[in-house]
Amino acid sequence: MQVEVPFVDLARGTGDLRNEIDQAIGRVMDRGRFILGEEVEGFEREFAQATGARAAVGVASGTDALELSLRALGIGPGDKVVTQANTCIPTVSAIERAGAQPVLCDVDPETAAMDPASLSATLGSRTRAVILVHLYGQCGPIRDVCEVAGAAGVDVIEDCAQAHLAAVDGRLAGTIGALGAFSFYPTKNLGAFGDSGAILCGSEEMEQRLRALRVYGAPGRGDVSNPGVNSRLDEIQAAVLRVKLRHLERWNRRRAAIAAIYDAALADASVRPLKRLPGTEHAFHLYVVRASSRDAFRSALRQAGVETGVHYAQAVHNHPGYANLVCQAIPLVNAERLAAEVVSLPMGPHLSDAEVEYVASAAAEAATQSQ
Numbered sequence: 001m002q003v004e005v006p007f008v009d010l011a012r013g014t015g016d017l018r019n020e021i022d023q024a025i026g027r028v029m030d031r032g033r034f035i036l037g038e039e040v041e042g043f044e045r046e047f048a049q050a051t052g053a054r055a056a057v058g059v060a061s062g063t064d065a066l067e068l069s070l071r072a073l074g075i076g077p078g079d080k081v082v083t084q085a086n087t088c089i090p091t092v093s094a095i096e097r098a099g100a101q102p103v104l105c106d107v108d109p110e111t112a113a114m115d116p117a118s119l120s121a122t123l124g125s126r127t128r129a130v131i132l133v134h135l136y137g138q139c140g141p142i143r144d145v146c147e148v149a150g151a152a153g154v155d156v157i158e159d160c161a162q163a164h165l166a167a168v169d170g171r172l173a174g175t176i177g178a179l180g181a182f183s184f185y186p187t188k189n190l191g192a193f194g195d196s197g198a199i200l201c202g203s204e205e206m207e208q209r210l211r212a213l214r215v216y217g218a219p220g221r222g223d224v225s226n227p228g229v230n231s232r233l234d235e236i237q238a239a240v241l242r243v244k245l246r247h248l249e250r251w252n253r254r255r256a257a258i259a260a261i262y263d264a265a266l267a268d269a270s271v272r273p274l275k276r277l278p279g280t281e282h283a284f285h286l287y288v289v290r291a292s293s294r295d296a297f298r299s300a301l302r303q304a305g306v307e308t309g310v311h312y313a314q315a316v317h318n319h320p321g322y323a324n325l326v327c328q329a330i331p332l333v334n335a336e337r338l339a340a341e342v343v344s345l346p347m348g349p350h351l352s353d354a355e356v357e358y359v360a361s362a363a364a365e366a367a368t369q370s371q
């Protein structure tokens with residue numbers, strides 16, 4: 001029997017929390033404080049606790065979290081910031097919004113994670129930071145990246161928008177580099193009912209800088225020395241996030257269990273799941289396979305009722321608006337090849353056992369058909 005499995009289904013995802021979330025939103029309405037109040041403070045405290053960070057600062061989106069991280073580190077016009085060519089566009093938008101110049105490096109062809117050797121080749125005298133993206137929910141090679149960057153006196157920012165509670169060698173994403181930027185866009189592992197984000201930071205000084213930057217540089221507290229922006233986390237979003245945060249670990253475990261079922265079904269298939277990095281605990285924001293006949297594989301799945309995604313169909317520099325980011329000295333061939341092959345299968349804690357089994361066998365079947 002054919003089963004229809006959509007790629008995302010957010011209404012179903014929050015269904016069983018409906019009463020708890022209604023009450024949380026009701027509390028905000030009753031209190032009558034909608035910006036930077038006790039829900040935001042509570043969420044910041046609880047998110048820092050959940051990740052083992054010293055502090056968390058709530059902001060309006062993941063892109064803002066990256067931009068304010070760069071600004072807090074004093075990065076702006078005249079500076080270069082390196083990130084990987086297979087990231088999603090907002091990583092690059094944030095660098096440009098901070099006034100800096102993005103530079104792309106290549107990735108490992110098997111894991112899709114940043115390649116430290118390629119990173120090393122991009123570093124120059126104007127390079128001030130690296131944004132390592134924990135893509136698809138798997139921590140990138142943070143130790144190697146910190147070593148390469150550290151030797152050059154360059155800060156590392158972790159883009160954790162897809163990696164809530166992911167870990168490497170027991171340390172959580174966002175707590176290893178100088179700052180960790182998170183998005184709570186609705187489809188992320190921890191998603192709000194709109195836009196929001198947060199930054200994890202390890203020092204009091206960074207925390208105070210970020211708290212000022214998110215409210216115009218904090219003119220309410222006296223003279224503005226670092227001009228900021230308006231990027232606040234709303235009370236209602238924070239109230240929703242507090243409820244959902246309590247379920248995040250369980251949801252991530254469910255994602256990992258689904259990934260194990262997909263892995264088993266595809267063990268001998270012509271499409272191959274991306275390789276995992278040793279020592280990492282994957283948050284499985286996305287379950288990504290490489291298919292050399294991608295269109296045929298996706299269309300066979302579509303016919304079976306299974307919707308898939310592509311993250312991302314083009315490397316950053318192959319978008320017309322970013323063609324200027326290509327540097328001939330740094331080949332980006334692995335990012336380009338991955339862009340032509342990656343396919344994301346439906347993934348999320350809302351999927352039923354029956355749906356997961358159906359997707360797993362449909363994917364194995366589609367792999368055979370599309371070979």
Ligand SMILES: *Cc1c(COP(=O)(O)O)cnc(C)c1O
Nearest residue numbers: 061062063090091161162183185
């Ligand atoms: C979602 C995402 C962002 C941007 O977050 P927004 O909240 O949409 O601004 C940045 N980087 C990565 C890797 C993402 O997946």
